Amino acid sequence: MSVALGSTRPLVVRTTPVDDPGDLFTRLPETAPYAWTRHGEGLVGWGEAVRVAVPPGPRRFDWARDRLSAMFAEALVEDDVVAPGSGPVAFGSFTFDPESPGSVLVVPRTILARRDGRAWLTTVGEQRLGTVTPLRDPGRIRYGDGSLTAPEWEHAVARAVRRIRSGLLEKTVLARDLTATAERPIDVRLLLSRLARRYPECYTFSCSGLVGATPELLVRRTGETVESLVLAGTIPRGTDRADDMARGTALFDSEKDRYEHTCAVESVREALGPLCSELKIPEVPELLVLSNVQHLASPVTGRLSAGASVLDVVAAMHPTAAVGGTPTEAALEVIRELEGMDRAGYAGPVGWIDARGDGEWGIALRCAQIEGVNARLFAGCGIMGDSDPASELAEAQAKLRVMQYALEG
Numbered sequence: 001m002s003v004a005l006g007s008t009r010p011l012v013v014r015t016t017p018v019d020d021p022g023d024l025f026t027r028l029p030e031t032a033p034y035a036w037t038r039h040g041e042g043l044v045g046w047g048e049a050v051r052v053a054v055p056p057g058p059r060r061f062d063w064a065r066d067r068l069s070a071m072f073a074e075a076l077v078e079d080d081v082v083a084p085g086s087g088p089v090a091f092g093s094f095t096f097d098p099e100s101p102g103s104v105l106v107v108p109r110t111i112l113a114r115r116d117g118r119a120w121l122t123t124v125g126e127q128r129l130g131t132v133t134p135l136r137d138p139g140r141i142r143y144g145d146g147s148l149t150a151p152e153w154e155h156a157v158a159r160a161v162r163r164i165r166s167g168l169l170e171k172t173v174l175a176r177d178l179t180a181t182a183e184r185p186i187d188v189r190l191l192l193s194r195l196a197r198r199y200p201e202c203y204t205f206s207c208s209g210l211v212g213a214t215p216e217l218l219v220r221r222t223g224e225t226v227e228s229l230v231l232a233g234t235i236p237r238g239t240d241r242a243d244d245m246a247r248g249t250a251l252f253d254s255e256k257d258r259y260e261h262t263c264a265v266e267s268v269r270e271a272l273g274p275l276c277s278e279l280k281i282p283e284v285p286e287l288l289v290l291s292n293v294q295h296l297a298s299p300v301t302g303r304l305s306a307g308a309s310v311l312d313v314v315a316a317m318h319p320t321a322a323v324g325g326t327p328t329e330a331a332l333e334v335i336r337e338l339e340g341m342d343r344a345g346y347a348g349p350v351g352w353i354d355a356r357g358d359g360e361w362g363i364a365l366r367c368a369q370i371e372g373v374n375a376r377l378f379a380g381c382g383i384m385g386d387s388d389p390a391s392e393l394a395e396a397q398a399k400l401r402v403m404q405y406a407l408e409g
């Protein structure tokens, strides 16, 4: 099923260079902003020229690719920039579970981009300048439990640990949700600005109400080159520099975290290997230090052997063991049974694709689904046979603080 807003005639797309627009978020109108940025660069969009509801099912990525290829192939495009992200672009968010509804692709009416010293504006159809209103504060935020209370979630972690120890699987990832209610409608632009300022290393995203700052790049495709940043293994930040360094070292030396990380790296190797003629994965991870936590991180690069689009690569990679587990099917079964919730877009792929098949997709972590005054926040942790439920809860709380900060400032 697909729903096209506006005309079903070919899209008329025009991309022109523009002067450096500065902070991209200051150009966004309040209604339905789209974003994918890091270190002040990337794409923001607004208005909806086309919205496509992707039907659930195991072939949803292929369906989405075919639908977009057909739409982009018949578009009338004038592109004076010709760079990844110029010409027609769709933002997208896919649910974690292929059987859950809610996966969506949107071609914004206007996209403003800034990258490598260049900036450009893409318009689809008639140009309508969105009115930029001042950012609005949502007022006091009240939090509530999501599907499980904290003790219930610890209990679920303990059950997962028992399953792992019984030999049914090696690793799973359990997530929890929190609800938040604001006094006034939540202005997504305010969340984006706060997230980008505090988490410049992360990819700040907004797509159809799913808003967050993820450190985990699932895949960037630029022509034949693919890049990914595999994360798994986490420790909260320390209280001072010495404590921070000690924790970083402990994370690096932790057998549990190193093995958890290896599972995630191997799942990426398995997924990318068949698509690539060349794949470089470092033997030893590095530390990624964020404002709230530190992660074990492995930057991966590869050369695509056949003309796979970024969505084909996403299809092959999702779900990695950083958000699913090892082996995948057994881990997903444990998640379905123990989490007691639908993850919706959390831990699913989020990002953008252009008509050349280039694009950037992250794993939607450190995020919330926003609707009016309501938000649903998510965070999860890799669970191993020696996981301690209380430490996993503390880690989940540290991850939830990203969106709590975005809401409260």
Ligand SMILES: C=C(O[C@H]1C=CC=C(C(=O)O)[C@@H]1O)C(=O)O
Pocket: 173, 175, 216, 231, 232, 233, 234, 295, 321, 322, 323, 365, 366, 378, 379, 380, 381, 382, 383, 399
């Ligand atoms: C599942 C999440 O994080 C994943 C990514 C990085 C580190 C993780 C960990 O150490 O557990 C998780 O695998 C989340 O942030 O909700």
